[in-house]
Amino acid sequence: MPCYNSVPENRAVRRFKTITSPCEWVEDYRPGSCHPVHLGDVFNNGQHKVIRKLGHGSLSTVWLARDLRYNRYVALKILVSNVSASRNELQILGHIARVAPVEGMKYITQLLYEFEHVGPNGTHKCLVFEPRGPSVNTMVEELPQFNPRTGGMNVRYPPLMAKAILKQAAKALEFLHNNGIVHGDFQPGNMLFPLLDGGIESMSEDVLRQAEDEEARSISPPVRRKDGKKDMWAPRYLCVAQPMTPFTNYGESCKIKLCDMGSAYLLTDRPAKPVTPRGLGAPELVLTGPVDETLDIWSFACLVFELVTGRPLFYIPGYGDEEDEKDQYLLAITAQLGALPDGIFQNWKRSSLYFTPEKKLFNCEPGGMPEGEEPYIREQTSMEEMFDKAAPDLDEDEARKVKALIRRTLQYDPVKRPLPAEILLDPWFGETE
DSSP states (O other): OOOOOOOOOOSSOOBBBOOOSSSOGGGGGGGSSOOOOOTTEEEEETTTEEEEEEEEEESSEEEEETTTTTTEEEEEEEEOOOTTHHHHHHHHHHHHHHOOOHHHHBBBBOOOEEEEEETTTTEEEEEEEEEOOOBBHHHHHGGGGGSSSTOOOOOOOOHHHHHHHHHHHHHHHHHHHHHHHEEEEOOOGGGGBOOOOOOOSSSSSHOOOOOOOOOTTTTTTTBBTTTTOOOSSSSSSSOOOOGGGBOOOOOTTTEEEEETTTEEETSSSSSSOOOOOGOOHHHHHTTTTOOOOHHHHHHHHHHHHHHHHSSOSSSSOSOOOHHHHHHHHHHHHHHHEEEEEEEEHOOTTHHHHHHHHOOOOOOOSSTTOOOOOOOOOOOOOOHHHHHHHOOOOOOOOHHHHHHHHHHHOSOOOOOOOOOHHHHHTTTTGGGGE
């Protein structure tokens, strides 16, 4: 019989040899976390056969599966066995289904049904969705004009395409906010393109199936423990995500939908700590913690900059220390948007490491400079200057409109941020048609 170690409880203790393939972290295969999946596995009493990996996140892996009972393809989202995340997503999707089922299908990826699966790492909630194409974050890399890639290419969406995506995203936000929902994780990775007109139902499984081929880099090298023992909690290999890029409609008629409502919440049931990505979070979320729908508006403005320029507005390198990361983010915000108002600034407990009592910047080094060393000052570049340096493919008049939209949306005062309906009336979006 194989020799197993005791149940792995400490996430910090690494059991496996390093895997460099672009997959989820292999150490997440442990009780309470990810379910081990192999191509060809079946779920829900033999109904769903896994044929392709579509992606992964911190709380789930997502697969294309063949529904053998109804002879169709579905997206199978297998959540970690910690059920709190799935309960939240199901609550939001259930709310949409009750209050606006028809309109919701226009803007939110449709949940077909759910079931549970028991595996070595616990009981996993499995959500079955309509299949969709790759995310907005992924698709830009696959556009024909960037393949093959050459040095010096600016990989970003063409202006009309970026504008169409953002306009649809604003309409989706308007729908959510009108129904008392905050998305909470509003980013390009949670916006999905549609599949080709007519879908993929007529395509054979052989065309869509992912190869179980390490040499083709479709799967990782074998998962091996450092101690050489067998492991009952991890798969034999990890699959490299292969989104449905070849089968995607990314033309002018495509309709973007939002996905991953695991971080969403109702305004009647606000979380203490939303999980909005640091580079898209409003400053009050970092410092004072109020939670409302205007957090999505701040994220939206950051995405306007990112999709048009091909660069993030606030890039924060990981320093390992959470407080240092917060400081770097707040320093980036003040550099690009101007000084924080007193009501927010006074909650920045470590501001004295960077600013004088008169709010004059004297240091940009995370955590402060060691005693005896000169403070470090980084060049202060405004949002408008960063936009111009990125040289987006816009004429001067359109560039002015985009910068004005970003500036009026990134308001420090949440009350002054425009509603989605007001954003949709902006002069730039008025030219989308």
